[in-house]
Amino acid sequence: MISEISFKFRFVSKGQATGLRSKMGMITETGLQLGEDLIEYTDIIETIVRDKRLVMATDGREPFVIEVYGIKARELEKQIDRISSAQLSQRKKADLELAGEGHKFRTATCPECHATIDLSGYEKSNYIYCRFCECLLDRDGQVVNSGDHYRVCDECGMFDRVKGYTEFYFYFLLVVYGFSSKRRHVCDNCAHKLFLKTFFINLIFILGIIPSIVLKLKSLSGRATNFEGLPKANKLASKGKFIEADQQYTSILQAHPEHPGLLYNQAKAHLVGGDAGQGVSLLERSLKSCVNYLPSQQMVVALSEATEQKQL
Numbered sequence: 001m002i003s004e005i006s007f008k009f010r011f012v013s014k015g016q017a018t019g020l021r022s023k024m025g026m027i028t029e030t031g032l033q034l035g036e037d038l039i040e041y042t043d044i045i046e047t048i049v050r051d052k053r054l055v056m057a058t059d060g061r062e063p064f065v066i067e068v069y070g071i072k073a074r075e076l077e078k079q080i081d082r083i084s085s086a087q088l089s090q091r092k093k094a095d096l097e098l099a100g101e102g103h104k105f106r107t108a109t110c111p112e113c114h115a116t117i118d119l120s121g122y123e124k125s126n127y128i129y130c131r132f133c134e135c136l137l138d139r140d141g142q143v144v145n146s147g148d149h150y151r152v153c154d155e156c157g158m159f160d161r162v163k164g165y166t167e168f169y170f171y172f173l174l175v176v177y178g179f180s181s182k183r184r185h186v187c188d189n190c191a192h193k194l195f196l197k198t199f200f201i202n203l204i205f206i207l208g209i210i211p212s213i214v215l216k217l218k219s220l221s222g223r224a225t226n227f228e229g230l231p232k233a234n235k236l237a238s239k240g241k242f243i244e245a246d247q248q249y250t251s252i253l254q255a256h257p258e259h260p261g262l263l264y265n266q267a268k269a270h271l272v273g274g275d276a277g278q279g280v281s282l283l284e285r286s287l288k289s290c291v292n293y294l295p296s297q298q299m300v301v302a303l304s305e306a307t308e309q310k311q312l
C-alpha cells in the first residue's frame with residue numbers, strides 16, 4: 001500500500017531552479033509523477049539529497065536535479081527509496097526463485113530510512129551499510145553511525161563527520177555592497193580549508209569575517225568524542241603519510257573495532273602513499289567487516305579498472 005504524497009518542484013539547471021512556476025509532483029501507486037513524467041520506482045538507481053535539492057539517477061534518462069517545496073527533500077527521498085528498494089528486492093526474490101536460488105535471498109530493513117537493504121548472496125558480516133541513507137548498522141540492525149552526520153565527504157572522499165556549510169564571499173562593487181553564497185557539504189578538514197579560504201578573501205571586507213568564524217566554530221562543535229583525532233588522521237592520510245596515519249587510526253579503531261569507514265580511510269593513506277599492497281589488504285579488511293560497504297566496493301572497482309588500463 002502506497003500513500004499518495006504531493007509536493008511542488010522545479011528542475012535545477014546550472015545550479016539554478018528553472019521555470020517561472022513550480023510544477024506538481026506526486027508519489028503514486030504506479031510511480032513517481034514529476035509534472036508530465038511518470039518514473040517507475042524500479043527504474044530509480046540512485047537518489048541523493050543536499051539541502052532542498054534531490055539528485056536522481058534513473059534508468060534510461062540523464063541524471064537530473066529538482067528543488068523540492070512543500071515537503072522536506074530528505075523526507076521525499078526516504079519515501080521514494082523505501083518504495084523503490086522494496087519493489088527492487090521483490091524483483092530480485094522472483095529472479096532468484098526462478099533460477100532455483102531462492103535460498104540466497106536475504107534483506108534487512110534500515111531503521112533510519114526504512115529502505116530494504118538487499119543482502120542476497122552476501123556473507124554475514126559485523127556491519128551492514130545502507131546505501132540509501134549512508135548509515136552504518138551493526139549485525140543486529142542497530143544504527144552505529146547515521147549517514148546524516150558521518151559519511152564520506154563530498155569533496156575529499158574521506159569518511160568523517162560531514163555538515164552543510166554556507167560559503168560567503170562579500171564583495172564590493174564601487175558603491176554597492178553585495179554578497180554571494182553557496183552551500184557545500186564537507187568534512188571537518190574541508191571545512192577548515194573553506195574557513196581559511198573565506199577568511200582571507202573576506203579579510204579585506206570586514207563584514208564577511210563573521211560568517212567565516214561561525215563556519216569555523218560549527219566545524220569544531222558537536223563531534224562524537226570517540227571520533228576525536230579523525231580529522232588529524234584523515235589529513236595525514238590524504239597526504240599519503242601512512243606511517244603516522246596508521247598510529248592515529250589504530251587508536252580510533254580501538255573504540256570502533258573494524259569500522260569499515262575508518263579502514264577505508266586508512267586504505268586510502270596507503271594507496272596515496274604508494275603502498276598499494278597494504279592499501280588493498282585494508283580494503284579487503286573493510287569489506288570483510290562490512291560486506292556491502294559501497295565506498296570500499298567502489299574503490300576496489302576503480303583500482304581494478306586502473307590496473308586493467310595499465311596492462312593494456
Ligand SMILES: [Zn+2]
Pocket residue numbers: 110111112113114115130131132133134135
Ligand atoms: Zn537507510
Ligand SMILES: [Zn+2]
Pocket residue numbers: 153154155156157158186187188189190191
Ligand atoms: Zn572533506
